[in-house]
Amino acid sequence: MKWSITTVRLRSVWLLVPVFLILARPSPDSIAVGAVLAVAGALVRAWAAGTIRKNAVLTVTGPYAHTRNPLYLGSFLVGLGVTIASGSIALVALFLAYFMVVYGKAMRHEERNLEARFGDRFRDYAAAVPLFIPRLSPYRAVDVERVDFHLRRYLGHREWELALGLAGGFGALAVKMFWF
Secondary structure: OOOOHHHHHHHHHHHHHHHHHHHOOOOHHHHHHHHHHHHHHHHHHHHHHHHOOOOOOOOOOHHHHOOOOHHHHHHHHHHHHHHHHHOOHHHHHHHHHHHHHHHHHHHHHHHHHHHHHHHHHHHHHHHHOOOOOOOOOOOOOOOOOOOOOOHHHHHHOOOHHHHHHHHHHHHHHHHHHHHO
16 A cells, blocks of 8 residues: 555544543533634635635635635644644644644645646745735735635535534543543
């Protein structure tokens, strides 16, 4: 089996679930703060997934007009929210380290692919739009194909699974808080 950064990113998180459940010490406050961040992240991911047309066009509208990596920004907010909800500083630290290593490498890899595929158009976009931290005003490219949000794209990217995962994760934290 060939291990790509995508495989590591998508599968390794499941190895952390048992550690998460063992170390979690949730409280009502940690769950509330974490839920706000996680839901915000899920909404960012939903907007981005419903907007992007992977490998078809260089998407620079919608959330991509604010950050080159809104899907990863959403993932960061979700992960930070879930680990804050856990009530464990160790889990927050573990998540931050994991995110920087795995997602940092993924972003660099994707940058190279986009530059190879879209050349100067991507370089102009990358010069104007931050890699991760969003800019407040949207990037406005000239002569660009506008890509709007479409529900079928969101559903096709299976982002609804994140909502199910969050419900399960926060449910597990509530169970741990009340019964363990």
